Amino acid sequence: MQDVVQEELAASLKGRDFLMVGDYTPQEIRYLIDLAIDLKRKQKSGEAYQPLAGKTLGMIFEKSSTRTRVSFEVGIYQLGGQGLFLSGNDLQIGRGEPILDTAQVLSRYLDGIMIRTFAHRNVVELARGATIPVINGLSDLSHPCxxxxxxxxxxxxxxxxxxxxxxxxxxxxxxxxxxxxxxxxxxxxxxxxxxxxxxxxxxxxxxxxxxxxxxxxxxxxxxxxxxxxxxxxxxxxxxxxxxxxxxxxxxxxxxxxxxxxxxxxxxxxxxxxxxxxxxxxxxxxxxxxxxxxxxxxxxxxxxxxxxxxxxxxxxxxx
The missing domain is CATH 3.40.50.1370 (Aspartate/ornithine carbamoyltransferase)
Incomplete structure:
Protein backbone atom coordinates (compact mmCIF):
# COMPACT_ATOMS: atom_id res chain seq x y z
CA MET A 1 0.00 0.00 0.00
CA GLN A 2 2.83 2.39 0.92
CA ASP A 3 4.51 1.80 -2.45
CA VAL A 4 1.26 2.66 -4.22
CA VAL A 5 1.00 5.93 -2.26
CA GLN A 6 4.60 6.80 -3.12
CA GLU A 7 3.97 6.08 -6.80
CA GLU A 8 0.88 8.28 -6.75
CA LEU A 9 2.82 11.11 -5.10
CA ALA A 10 5.64 10.77 -7.63
CA ALA A 11 3.15 10.89 -10.50
CA SER A 12 1.42 13.96 -9.05
CA LEU A 13 4.67 15.95 -9.01
CA LYS A 14 5.74 15.42 -12.62
CA GLY A 15 5.60 18.60 -14.67
CA ARG A 16 4.65 20.81 -11.70
CA ASP A 17 6.12 24.24 -10.93
CA PHE A 18 7.81 24.81 -7.58
CA LEU A 19 7.02 28.43 -6.69
CA MET A 20 5.80 28.43 -3.07
CA VAL A 21 5.94 25.81 -0.32
CA GLY A 22 2.24 26.40 0.23
CA ASP A 23 1.42 25.10 -3.26
CA TYR A 24 2.25 21.57 -2.10
CA THR A 25 0.40 19.24 0.26
CA PRO A 26 2.01 18.00 3.49
CA GLN A 27 2.37 14.58 1.89
CA GLU A 28 4.09 16.00 -1.20
CA ILE A 29 6.49 18.07 0.89
CA ARG A 30 7.40 15.07 3.03
CA TYR A 31 7.89 12.98 -0.12
CA LEU A 32 10.36 15.56 -1.47
CA ILE A 33 12.25 15.71 1.83
CA ASP A 34 12.50 11.91 2.03
CA LEU A 35 13.65 11.85 -1.60
CA ALA A 36 16.32 14.46 -0.80
CA ILE A 37 17.60 12.33 2.08
CA ASP A 38 17.71 9.29 -0.20
CA LEU A 39 19.56 11.21 -2.94
CA LYS A 40 22.03 12.42 -0.31
CA ARG A 41 22.64 8.82 0.75
CA LYS A 42 23.18 7.78 -2.86
CA GLN A 43 25.63 10.61 -3.48
CA LYS A 44 27.59 9.88 -0.29
CA SER A 45 27.88 6.18 -1.16
CA GLY A 46 28.91 6.84 -4.76
CA GLU A 47 25.73 5.33 -6.20
CA ALA A 48 24.97 6.83 -9.60
CA TYR A 49 21.43 8.12 -10.07
CA GLN A 50 20.81 10.04 -13.26
CA PRO A 51 17.08 10.27 -14.04
CA LEU A 52 17.61 13.58 -15.87
CA ALA A 53 20.16 12.30 -18.40
CA GLY A 54 19.99 14.45 -21.51
CA LYS A 55 17.85 17.14 -19.87
CA THR A 56 18.74 20.81 -19.50
CA LEU A 57 17.96 23.36 -16.80
CA GLY A 58 18.06 27.07 -17.63
CA MET A 59 19.15 29.07 -14.57
CA ILE A 60 18.12 32.73 -14.68
CA PHE A 61 19.97 34.93 -12.19
CA GLU A 62 18.82 38.52 -11.72
CA LYS A 63 20.28 38.34 -8.19
CA SER A 64 23.82 37.10 -7.58
CA SER A 65 24.33 33.94 -5.57
CA THR A 66 26.81 31.45 -4.16
CA ARG A 67 24.72 28.57 -2.80
CA THR A 68 21.87 28.74 -5.32
CA ARG A 69 24.07 28.74 -8.41
CA VAL A 70 26.56 26.11 -7.27
CA SER A 71 23.96 23.75 -5.79
CA PHE A 72 21.66 23.86 -8.83
CA GLU A 73 24.51 23.56 -11.33
CA VAL A 74 26.14 20.67 -9.47
CA GLY A 75 22.76 19.10 -8.74
CA ILE A 76 21.55 18.95 -12.34
CA TYR A 77 24.96 17.56 -13.35
CA GLN A 78 24.79 14.82 -10.71
CA LEU A 79 21.30 13.91 -11.95
CA GLY A 80 22.71 13.43 -15.44
CA GLY A 81 21.58 16.72 -16.95
CA GLN A 82 23.19 20.04 -17.77
CA GLY A 83 22.69 23.51 -16.31
CA LEU A 84 22.85 26.68 -18.38
CA PHE A 85 23.65 29.90 -16.49
CA LEU A 86 21.59 32.83 -17.78
CA SER A 87 22.47 36.23 -16.33
CA GLY A 88 19.65 38.76 -16.23
CA ASN A 89 21.98 41.11 -18.12
CA ASP A 90 22.39 38.58 -20.93
CA LEU A 91 18.70 37.96 -21.54
CA GLN A 92 16.30 40.08 -23.56
CA ILE A 93 14.13 40.36 -20.41
CA GLY A 94 16.62 43.01 -19.31
CA ARG A 95 15.94 44.92 -22.53
CA GLY A 96 12.17 44.87 -22.28
CA GLU A 97 11.11 41.56 -23.83
CA PRO A 98 7.89 40.40 -22.17
CA ILE A 99 8.47 37.59 -19.68
CA LEU A 100 5.71 35.57 -21.36
CA ASP A 101 7.64 35.63 -24.65
CA THR A 102 10.87 34.60 -22.92
CA ALA A 103 9.03 31.79 -21.13
CA GLN A 104 7.63 30.38 -24.36
CA VAL A 105 10.97 30.57 -26.18
CA LEU A 106 12.91 28.93 -23.34
CA SER A 107 10.27 26.19 -23.17
CA ARG A 108 11.24 25.21 -26.74
CA TYR A 109 14.91 24.80 -25.74
CA LEU A 110 14.94 23.57 -22.15
CA ASP A 111 13.39 20.97 -19.85
CA GLY A 112 13.15 23.20 -16.78
CA ILE A 113 13.81 26.76 -15.62
CA MET A 114 15.11 28.03 -12.29
CA ILE A 115 14.84 31.77 -11.65
CA ARG A 116 16.39 33.85 -8.86
CA THR A 117 14.93 37.32 -9.02
CA PHE A 118 13.55 40.33 -7.14
CA ALA A 119 9.81 40.65 -7.84
CA HIS A 120 7.78 37.51 -7.16
CA ARG A 121 5.44 38.46 -10.01
CA ASN A 122 8.32 37.68 -12.41
CA VAL A 123 8.38 34.10 -11.13
CA VAL A 124 4.61 33.77 -11.46
CA GLU A 125 4.60 35.30 -14.94
CA LEU A 126 7.41 33.03 -16.10
CA ALA A 127 5.56 29.97 -14.85
CA ARG A 128 2.35 31.17 -16.50
CA GLY A 129 4.03 31.42 -19.89
CA ALA A 130 6.25 28.33 -19.70
CA THR A 131 5.22 24.85 -20.75
CA ILE A 132 8.05 23.31 -18.69
CA PRO A 133 8.51 23.27 -14.89
CA VAL A 134 9.65 26.52 -13.26
CA ILE A 135 11.49 26.55 -9.91
CA ASN A 136 11.61 29.61 -7.68
CA GLY A 137 15.28 29.89 -6.68
CA LEU A 138 14.41 33.02 -4.67
CA SER A 139 12.12 36.01 -4.95
CA ASP A 140 11.51 38.92 -2.59
CA LEU A 141 8.39 37.13 -1.33
CA SER A 142 9.51 33.52 -1.07
CA HIS A 143 12.54 31.24 -0.81
CA PRO A 144 10.99 27.76 -1.01
CA CYS A 145 14.15 25.81 -1.93
Whole structure:
Protein backbone atom coordinates (compact mmCIF):
# COMPACT_ATOMS: atom_id res chain seq x y z
CA MET A 1 0.00 0.00 0.00
CA GLN A 2 2.83 2.39 0.92
CA ASP A 3 4.51 1.80 -2.45
CA VAL A 4 1.26 2.66 -4.22
CA VAL A 5 1.00 5.93 -2.26
CA GLN A 6 4.60 6.80 -3.12
CA GLU A 7 3.97 6.08 -6.80
CA GLU A 8 0.88 8.28 -6.75
CA LEU A 9 2.82 11.11 -5.10
CA ALA A 10 5.64 10.77 -7.63
CA ALA A 11 3.15 10.89 -10.50
CA SER A 12 1.42 13.96 -9.05
CA LEU A 13 4.67 15.95 -9.01
CA LYS A 14 5.74 15.42 -12.62
CA GLY A 15 5.60 18.60 -14.67
CA ARG A 16 4.65 20.81 -11.70
CA ASP A 17 6.12 24.24 -10.93
CA PHE A 18 7.81 24.81 -7.58
CA LEU A 19 7.02 28.43 -6.69
CA MET A 20 5.80 28.43 -3.07
CA VAL A 21 5.94 25.81 -0.32
CA GLY A 22 2.24 26.40 0.23
CA ASP A 23 1.42 25.10 -3.26
CA TYR A 24 2.25 21.57 -2.10
CA THR A 25 0.40 19.24 0.26
CA PRO A 26 2.01 18.00 3.49
CA GLN A 27 2.37 14.58 1.89
CA GLU A 28 4.09 16.00 -1.20
CA ILE A 29 6.49 18.07 0.89
CA ARG A 30 7.40 15.07 3.03
CA TYR A 31 7.89 12.98 -0.12
CA LEU A 32 10.36 15.56 -1.47
CA ILE A 33 12.25 15.71 1.83
CA ASP A 34 12.50 11.91 2.03
CA LEU A 35 13.65 11.85 -1.60
CA ALA A 36 16.32 14.46 -0.80
CA ILE A 37 17.60 12.33 2.08
CA ASP A 38 17.71 9.29 -0.20
CA LEU A 39 19.56 11.21 -2.94
CA LYS A 40 22.03 12.42 -0.31
CA ARG A 41 22.64 8.82 0.75
CA LYS A 42 23.18 7.78 -2.86
CA GLN A 43 25.63 10.61 -3.48
CA LYS A 44 27.59 9.88 -0.29
CA SER A 45 27.88 6.18 -1.16
CA GLY A 46 28.91 6.84 -4.76
CA GLU A 47 25.73 5.33 -6.20
CA ALA A 48 24.97 6.83 -9.60
CA TYR A 49 21.43 8.12 -10.07
CA GLN A 50 20.81 10.04 -13.26
CA PRO A 51 17.08 10.27 -14.04
CA LEU A 52 17.61 13.58 -15.87
CA ALA A 53 20.16 12.30 -18.40
CA GLY A 54 19.99 14.45 -21.51
CA LYS A 55 17.85 17.14 -19.87
CA THR A 56 18.74 20.81 -19.50
CA LEU A 57 17.96 23.36 -16.80
CA GLY A 58 18.06 27.07 -17.63
CA MET A 59 19.15 29.07 -14.57
CA ILE A 60 18.12 32.73 -14.68
CA PHE A 61 19.97 34.93 -12.19
CA GLU A 62 18.82 38.52 -11.72
CA LYS A 63 20.28 38.34 -8.19
CA SER A 64 23.82 37.10 -7.58
CA SER A 65 24.33 33.94 -5.57
CA THR A 66 26.81 31.45 -4.16
CA ARG A 67 24.72 28.57 -2.80
CA THR A 68 21.87 28.74 -5.32
CA ARG A 69 24.07 28.74 -8.41
CA VAL A 70 26.56 26.11 -7.27
CA SER A 71 23.96 23.75 -5.79
CA PHE A 72 21.66 23.86 -8.83
CA GLU A 73 24.51 23.56 -11.33
CA VAL A 74 26.14 20.67 -9.47
CA GLY A 75 22.76 19.10 -8.74
CA ILE A 76 21.55 18.95 -12.34
CA TYR A 77 24.96 17.56 -13.35
CA GLN A 78 24.79 14.82 -10.71
CA LEU A 79 21.30 13.91 -11.95
CA GLY A 80 22.71 13.43 -15.44
CA GLY A 81 21.58 16.72 -16.95
CA GLN A 82 23.19 20.04 -17.77
CA GLY A 83 22.69 23.51 -16.31
CA LEU A 84 22.85 26.68 -18.38
CA PHE A 85 23.65 29.90 -16.49
CA LEU A 86 21.59 32.83 -17.78
CA SER A 87 22.47 36.23 -16.33
CA GLY A 88 19.65 38.76 -16.23
CA ASN A 89 21.98 41.11 -18.12
CA ASP A 90 22.39 38.58 -20.93
CA LEU A 91 18.70 37.96 -21.54
CA GLN A 92 16.30 40.08 -23.56
CA ILE A 93 14.13 40.36 -20.41
CA GLY A 94 16.62 43.01 -19.31
CA ARG A 95 15.94 44.92 -22.53
CA GLY A 96 12.17 44.87 -22.28
CA GLU A 97 11.11 41.56 -23.83
CA PRO A 98 7.89 40.40 -22.17
CA ILE A 99 8.47 37.59 -19.68
CA LEU A 100 5.71 35.57 -21.36
CA ASP A 101 7.64 35.63 -24.65
CA THR A 102 10.87 34.60 -22.92
CA ALA A 103 9.03 31.79 -21.13
CA GLN A 104 7.63 30.38 -24.36
CA VAL A 105 10.97 30.57 -26.18
CA LEU A 106 12.91 28.93 -23.34
CA SER A 107 10.27 26.19 -23.17
CA ARG A 108 11.24 25.21 -26.74
CA TYR A 109 14.91 24.80 -25.74
CA LEU A 110 14.94 23.57 -22.15
CA ASP A 111 13.39 20.97 -19.85
CA GLY A 112 13.15 23.20 -16.78
CA ILE A 113 13.81 26.76 -15.62
CA MET A 114 15.11 28.03 -12.29
CA ILE A 115 14.84 31.77 -11.65
CA ARG A 116 16.39 33.85 -8.86
CA THR A 117 14.93 37.32 -9.02
CA PHE A 118 13.55 40.33 -7.14
CA ALA A 119 9.81 40.65 -7.84
CA HIS A 120 7.78 37.51 -7.16
CA ARG A 121 5.44 38.46 -10.01
CA ASN A 122 8.32 37.68 -12.41
CA VAL A 123 8.38 34.10 -11.13
CA VAL A 124 4.61 33.77 -11.46
CA GLU A 125 4.60 35.30 -14.94
CA LEU A 126 7.41 33.03 -16.10
CA ALA A 127 5.56 29.97 -14.85
CA ARG A 128 2.35 31.17 -16.50
CA GLY A 129 4.03 31.42 -19.89
CA ALA A 130 6.25 28.33 -19.70
CA THR A 131 5.22 24.85 -20.75
CA ILE A 132 8.05 23.31 -18.69
CA PRO A 133 8.51 23.27 -14.89
CA VAL A 134 9.65 26.52 -13.26
CA ILE A 135 11.49 26.55 -9.91
CA ASN A 136 11.61 29.61 -7.68
CA GLY A 137 15.28 29.89 -6.68
CA LEU A 138 14.41 33.02 -4.67
CA SER A 139 12.12 36.01 -4.95
CA ASP A 140 11.51 38.92 -2.59
CA LEU A 141 8.39 37.13 -1.33
CA SER A 142 9.51 33.52 -1.07
CA HIS A 143 12.54 31.24 -0.81
CA PRO A 144 10.99 27.76 -1.01
CA CYS A 145 14.15 25.81 -1.93
CA UNK A 146 15.85 27.14 1.20
CA UNK A 147 12.92 26.03 3.35
CA UNK A 148 13.05 22.51 1.88
CA UNK A 149 16.73 22.25 2.79
CA UNK A 150 15.98 23.66 6.25
CA UNK A 151 13.30 21.09 7.01
CA UNK A 152 15.47 18.31 5.64
CA UNK A 153 18.15 19.43 8.10
CA UNK A 154 15.67 19.57 10.97
CA UNK A 155 14.41 16.06 10.19
CA UNK A 156 17.94 14.68 9.97
CA UNK A 157 18.84 16.09 13.39
CA UNK A 158 15.57 15.33 15.23
CA UNK A 159 14.29 12.27 13.37
CA UNK A 160 10.76 13.70 13.45
CA UNK A 161 8.78 16.89 13.00
CA UNK A 162 6.38 16.01 15.81
CA UNK A 163 6.79 18.21 18.86
CA UNK A 164 9.52 20.33 17.24
CA UNK A 165 9.64 24.06 17.93
CA UNK A 166 11.44 26.39 15.50
CA UNK A 167 12.17 29.98 16.54
CA UNK A 168 13.01 32.70 14.05
CA UNK A 169 14.47 36.02 15.19
CA UNK A 170 14.87 38.92 12.75
CA UNK A 171 13.32 40.33 9.60
CA UNK A 172 9.95 39.02 8.38
CA UNK A 173 11.36 38.36 4.92
CA UNK A 174 11.13 35.80 2.10
CA UNK A 175 12.96 33.17 4.15
CA UNK A 176 10.57 33.40 7.09
CA UNK A 177 7.58 33.30 4.70
CA UNK A 178 8.70 29.92 3.34
CA UNK A 179 9.71 28.64 6.79
CA UNK A 180 6.28 29.58 8.14
CA UNK A 181 4.40 27.82 5.36
CA UNK A 182 6.65 24.77 5.67
CA UNK A 183 6.08 24.63 9.43
CA UNK A 184 2.32 24.80 8.94
CA UNK A 185 2.38 22.01 6.36
CA UNK A 186 4.69 19.73 8.37
CA UNK A 187 3.21 20.22 11.84
CA UNK A 188 6.19 22.14 13.25
CA UNK A 189 5.51 24.89 15.78
CA UNK A 190 7.11 28.17 14.73
CA UNK A 191 7.55 31.32 16.79
CA UNK A 192 8.70 34.48 14.98
CA UNK A 193 10.06 37.60 16.69
CA UNK A 194 10.38 40.77 14.63
CA UNK A 195 10.54 44.50 15.40
CA UNK A 196 7.48 46.60 14.69
CA UNK A 197 7.18 47.34 10.99
CA UNK A 198 9.20 44.28 9.93
CA UNK A 199 6.59 41.57 10.42
CA UNK A 200 5.99 38.79 7.87
CA UNK A 201 3.36 39.45 5.20
CA UNK A 202 -0.04 39.37 6.94
CA UNK A 203 -1.76 37.43 4.14
CA UNK A 204 0.92 34.73 4.25
CA UNK A 205 0.63 34.53 8.04
CA UNK A 206 -3.09 33.91 7.62
CA UNK A 207 -2.50 31.34 4.87
CA UNK A 208 -0.03 29.53 7.12
CA UNK A 209 -2.51 29.52 10.01
CA UNK A 210 -5.11 28.06 7.66
CA UNK A 211 -2.70 25.33 6.58
CA UNK A 212 -1.87 24.66 10.25
CA UNK A 213 -5.48 23.71 10.98
CA UNK A 214 -4.80 20.42 9.19
CA UNK A 215 -1.55 19.59 11.01
CA UNK A 216 -1.99 21.23 14.40
CA UNK A 217 1.10 23.42 14.00
CA UNK A 218 1.23 26.62 16.06
CA UNK A 219 2.14 29.86 14.24
CA UNK A 220 3.13 32.57 16.74
CA UNK A 221 4.23 36.12 15.87
CA UNK A 222 5.65 38.32 18.63
CA UNK A 223 8.02 41.20 19.41
CA UNK A 224 10.12 39.62 22.18
CA UNK A 225 13.02 37.40 21.02
CA UNK A 226 13.12 35.72 24.45
CA UNK A 227 9.46 34.75 24.08
CA UNK A 228 10.14 33.35 20.60
CA UNK A 229 13.14 31.20 21.55
CA UNK A 230 11.71 29.89 24.84
CA UNK A 231 12.16 26.09 24.82
CA UNK A 232 12.99 26.10 21.11
CA UNK A 233 14.65 23.10 19.45
CA UNK A 234 16.01 25.26 16.61
CA UNK A 235 16.84 28.96 16.42
CA UNK A 236 17.01 30.57 12.99
CA UNK A 237 18.45 33.93 12.01
CA UNK A 238 19.00 35.84 8.76
CA UNK A 239 20.69 39.09 7.74
CA UNK A 240 18.92 42.27 8.76
CA UNK A 241 19.21 43.86 5.31
CA UNK A 242 18.67 41.48 2.39
CA UNK A 243 20.00 41.95 -1.14
CA UNK A 244 18.49 45.11 -2.59
CA UNK A 245 18.01 46.68 0.87
CA UNK A 246 21.58 47.92 1.31
CA UNK A 247 20.42 51.56 1.52
CA UNK A 248 18.41 50.63 4.62
CA UNK A 249 21.38 49.07 6.45
CA UNK A 250 21.86 51.78 9.10
CA UNK A 251 18.13 52.16 9.71
CA UNK A 252 17.78 48.42 10.10
CA UNK A 253 20.75 48.14 12.45
CA UNK A 254 18.90 50.47 14.83
CA UNK A 255 15.58 48.65 14.45
CA UNK A 256 17.13 45.21 15.01
CA UNK A 257 19.60 46.15 17.75
CA UNK A 258 17.77 43.97 20.31
CA UNK A 259 17.31 41.05 17.89
CA UNK A 260 20.80 39.56 17.81
CA UNK A 261 20.97 35.81 18.44
CA UNK A 262 23.72 35.64 21.03
CA UNK A 263 24.85 33.69 24.08
CA UNK A 264 22.40 35.50 26.35
CA UNK A 265 19.38 34.84 24.13
CA UNK A 266 20.02 31.15 23.41
CA UNK A 267 19.90 30.37 27.14
CA UNK A 268 16.11 30.54 26.83
CA UNK A 269 16.09 27.69 24.28
CA UNK A 270 16.45 24.00 25.03
CA UNK A 271 19.94 23.00 26.15
CA UNK A 272 20.49 20.91 23.03
CA UNK A 273 19.11 23.56 20.62
CA UNK A 274 20.57 23.85 17.13
CA UNK A 275 21.32 27.08 15.29
CA UNK A 276 20.31 27.64 11.66
CA UNK A 277 21.15 30.42 9.21
CA UNK A 278 20.52 30.49 5.45
CA UNK A 279 23.82 32.35 4.81
CA UNK A 280 25.59 34.57 4.02
CA UNK A 281 25.88 35.70 7.65
CA UNK A 282 27.12 38.93 9.19
CA UNK A 283 28.86 37.86 12.38
CA UNK A 284 28.44 40.44 15.09
CA UNK A 285 25.15 41.71 13.63
CA UNK A 286 22.22 39.26 13.52
CA UNK A 287 24.26 36.54 15.27
CA UNK A 288 27.28 36.47 17.55
CA UNK A 289 30.42 34.59 16.54
CA UNK A 290 30.08 32.38 19.59
CA UNK A 291 26.68 31.10 18.45
CA UNK A 292 27.23 30.71 14.71
CA UNK A 293 30.67 29.12 15.15
CA UNK A 294 29.77 27.20 18.30
CA UNK A 295 28.89 23.58 18.96
CA UNK A 296 25.16 24.13 18.45
CA UNK A 297 25.53 25.52 14.93
CA UNK A 298 24.55 23.27 12.02
CA UNK A 299 24.72 25.93 9.31
CA UNK A 300 26.98 23.92 7.01
CA UNK A 301 24.80 20.80 7.21
CA UNK A 302 21.99 23.15 6.26
CA UNK A 303 23.94 24.72 3.40
CA UNK A 304 24.91 21.31 2.02
CA UNK A 305 21.29 20.24 2.01
CA UNK A 306 20.47 22.92 -0.56
CA UNK A 307 22.13 20.56 -3.05
CA UNK A 308 20.13 17.51 -2.03
CA UNK A 309 16.78 19.28 -1.56
CA UNK A 310 17.02 20.91 -4.97
CA UNK A 311 18.06 17.65 -6.61
CA UNK A 312 14.90 16.11 -5.18
CA UNK A 313 12.76 18.93 -6.58
CA UNK A 314 14.36 18.68 -10.02
CA UNK A 315 14.19 14.89 -10.11
CA UNK A 316 10.53 14.92 -9.11
CA UNK A 317 9.16 17.64 -11.39
CA UNK A 318 11.49 17.41 -14.43
Missing amino acids: QAMADYQTILEHKGTFEGVKLAYVGDGNNVVHSLMMGAAKLGVDISIATPEGYEPDASLVQQSKDYAKETGAKIHICRDPKEAVAEADFIYSDVWASMGQEAEQKERELAFADYQVNEALVKYAKQDYKFLHCLPAHRGEEVSEGVIDGKHSIIFDQAENRLHAQKAIMAAIM
